[in-house]
Amino acid sequence: MNVLGIGVDIVEVSRFRGLRPDSEVVSYFLSDEEAAEIFRRKEPAPALAGRFAAKEAIIKAVRSARPGCNIFFRDIDVRGDDQGAPRALISSEHAGNFQILLSISHGQEQAIAFAMMVQRDDADERRPNQDFESDLPRGA
Amino acid sequence: MNEDQIKTLRAIFREELSISEEELVDSTAYNELEAWDSLTHLKIVSRIEEAFSIELEVDDIIGMENFGKAKAIVGRYIVSPS
Numbered sequence: 001m002n003v004l005g006i007g008v009d010i011v012e013v014s015r016f017r018g019l020r021p022d023s024e025v026v027s028y029f030l031s032d033e034e035a036a037e038i039f040r041r042k043e044p045a046p047a048l049a050g051r052f053a054a055k056e057a058i059i060k061a062v063r064s065a066r067p068g069c070n071i072f073f074r075d076i077d078v079r080g081d082d083q084g085a086p087r088a089l090i091s092s093e094h095a096g097n098f099q100i101l102l103s104i105s106h107g108q109e110q111a112i113a114f115a116m117m118v119q120r121d122d123a124d125e126r127r128p129n130q131d132f133e134s135d136l137p138r139g140a
Numbered sequence: 141m142n143e144d145q146i147k148t149l150r151a152i153f154r155e156e157l158s159i160s161e162e163e164l165v166d167s168t169a170y171n172e173l174e175a176w177d178s179l180t181h182l183k184i185v186s187r188i189e190e191a192f193s194i195e196l197e198v199d200d201i202i203g204m205e206n207f208g209k210a211k212a213i214v215g216r217y218i219v220s221p222s
Contacts (some may be wrong), residue, residue, distance in 0.1 A: 009178075011179065015179055022185035023186075024189065024190065025183055025186050026183050052179065056178055070198055070199050070202055072198045072201070072202070073182075
C-alpha cells in the first residue's frame with residue numbers, strides 16, 4: 001500500500017451542540033444530504049463533531065500530499081456503507097488516483113477521526129465511487 | 141474598508157476568539173491562538189459574510205491566515221460608501 005498522506009483531527013462535541021441544520025456554519029462543512037441524515041438523530045452533536053473531524057482529517061491528509069491544494073469541506077462527502085463504515089467521496093475537482101481510508105470515533109465529549117490517503121489500485125473495486133460533483137462549490 | 145467596517149471586523153474576531161482589543165493585531169494568526177481553530181474559522185467566515193453581505197471564495201477563506209490578511213481579503217469584497 002502506497003501511503004500518500006495522513007491526517008488526524010479531534011474536536012469537542014460540546015462546540016457542535018446548538019448548531020441548527022440551516023445555520024451557515026453547518027452549510028460550510030456538510031452537504032444537504034449529510035445534514036439531513038445527521039439532523040434526523042435525536043442528539044446530532046456527536047455525529048456533527050465526528051463528521052467535522054473526519055473532513056478536517058481528510059483535508060490534512062490531502063494537503064500533506066498536495067501542498068497548496070485548496071480542497072475544502074464541501075469537496076468531501078462522507079457516507080456510511082452497507083456495514084456502516086464511513087466512506088469518503090472526493091469532489092471531481094480534487095479526485096485522483098487515490099482513495100481515502102477513514103476511521104471516526106466519538107464519545108460524549110470528544111470526536112476523533114483519522115484519514116489515510118493511499119494510491120488507488122485500478123484493480124481495487126472496493127470503492128468505485130471516489131468522486132462526486134460537489135453540490136455547492138463555493139466560489140468555484 | 142472604512143473605520144466602521146474595520147470596527148465591525150475587529151468585533152467579530154474579538155468575540156469569536158475571546159481576546160481583547162489590544163490582543164488583536166494584524167499578525168494575530170490562525171492556529172497561533174488556541175481558540176482560532178478550523179471550526180472557529182468557519183464561524184468567523186459565517187459572521188463576516190452575514191455582516192458585510194458578501195460570499196467569500198474558498199481560496200479566500202483558506203487565505204485568511206491572520207487578521208491582517210483577513211482585513212485585506214474582506215476589503216476586496218466590500219465597497220466603502222462614499
